[in-house]
Ligand SMILES: Nc1ncnc2c1ncn2[C@@H]1O[C@H](COP(=O)(O)OP(=O)(O)OP(=O)(O)O)[C@@H](O)[C@H]1O
């Protein structure tokens with residue numbers, strides 16, 4: 001078998017968030033070969049997506065993504081980009097099957113909520129990913145543009161959670177409204193007691209956010225009755241803060257879930 005044909009049948013996994021898109025190239029056996037991250041542009045065209053993805057992956061795998069990918073599995077929380085990425089796949093030089101995560105697809109958990117279609121595709125993927133790693137009950141926190149919490153009970157039922165403005169989202173909102181506050185590099189301070197504007201911002205924005213996540217986790221577990229739940233954390237913001245040891249960090253959780261959806265569907 002030639003090198004080129006040996007590298008076919010890869011799965012392109014795309015987690016399109018409101019701020020960033022994470023793209024992974026996976027083998028059908030679940031092994032990750034490459035990952036890349038770029039800004040989400042809700043106005044991007046199918047041609048732009050195809051070229052951008054080809055370039056980003058060429059740097060990592062030294063091959064043309066569109067020659068090696070056989071399918072694309074996509075979670076998007078930006079509705080306009082679903083059709084765009086589907087077209088990018090359709091117009092690729094070789095056939096790339098397109099699968100978009102919705103509440104209607106086959107999955108290995110139940111959605112025990114009144115409006116299943118309203119749940120973000122990234123959260124569906126997170127639940128699928130978490131269940132492939134640990135036994136329920138479990139709670140997921142994903143800290144991005146928004147910070148989402150998802151609760152899954154012992155019977156593999158998603159029962160609900162919470163949505164909180166993201167760390168950077170809330171800090172930017174405050175900067176826009178407070179005339180005397182200025183931008184600082186978000187480096188975590190060891191103490192919550194700041195004695196300059198700069199150190200107080202670092203304390204409040206970073207340690208304050210940790211306190212929110214730790215406190216919300218306690219309340220969600222208390223109110224759901226899911227005592228003993230395993231706590232899983234993901235999202236780029238988890239790099240800026242330090243959560244307690246009870247959180248298991250899984251940076252690739254959403255991609256892992258997209259892979260699980262791919263296995264359950266086709
Ligand atoms: N690979 C990375 N290297 C350094 N910092 C990162 C990285 N990924 C994320 N971050 C930091 O974490 C923040 C949030 O990242 P993440 O990608 O999870 O969320 P987002 O892009 O803000 O949201 P969304 O996933 O909703 O688009 C970023 O703004 C950045 O400060």
Ligand SMILES: CC(C)(CO)[C@@H](O)C(=O)NCCC(=O)O
Pocket residue numbers: 017018077118119120121122123144145146148163
């Ligand atoms: C909450 C976000 C923005 C997090 O990315 C996304 O999952 C979303 O748009 N969700 C829709 C609302 C919901 O999940 O209930």
Ligand SMILES: [K+]
Pocket residue numbers: 015017122144235254
């Ligand atoms: K995300």
